[in-house]
Amino acid sequence: MSFVSGTxxxxxxxxxxxxxxxxxEADFESTGGSERQMGPENGYSWESSFNCxxxxxIEFDYNVHEYPQGAFNHEDVRITGATVNDMFTYDFNDEPEQEDFE
Structure with missing residues (x-):
């Protein structure tokens, strides 16, 4: 998905x-969202596991939320077997294409 950059x-x-x-390499999928006061809040998740x-x-569940639409709201990474050293940066100005979710 195109809203992340970096490493x-x-x-x-x-x-x-x-x-x-x-x-x-990030394979974020839409987790849906909800309507709020300033418009929709959208969530995206990437789950992966690998052996060092x-x-x-090592397993992780990387979640990112945008709210209001087009603005980064928060991120959350749940990880086992490792610690996070660096996170992606986000740009929600380009709305994801529908094909990104198929």
Whole structure:
């Protein structure tokens, strides 16, 4: 999805190796939204898991919300097996295309 840029980095809790994800690797899906006072609040989520080179399993659930539409509201990353070192940056000015959700 085109609203993220930069790099998302995690550091393995077991061996300390950093793994980077470029924005083109992120596979955010719409989680829906709700109507609020200033318009819709939209949510997006990317869930993934992988094994570090040391064998440690790392899982994360990366959530981003825009509210009002076109503005970053907040982010939340739940992660096991690692810690977050760096987050993506966001630009909601370009509305996602419908095909991004199919």
């Amino acid at each position: 998302f980095s995690v550091v393995c809790n077991q061996c300390g190796v950093q793994t980077d994800f470029n924005s083109d 080179d040391c064998g440690n399993e």
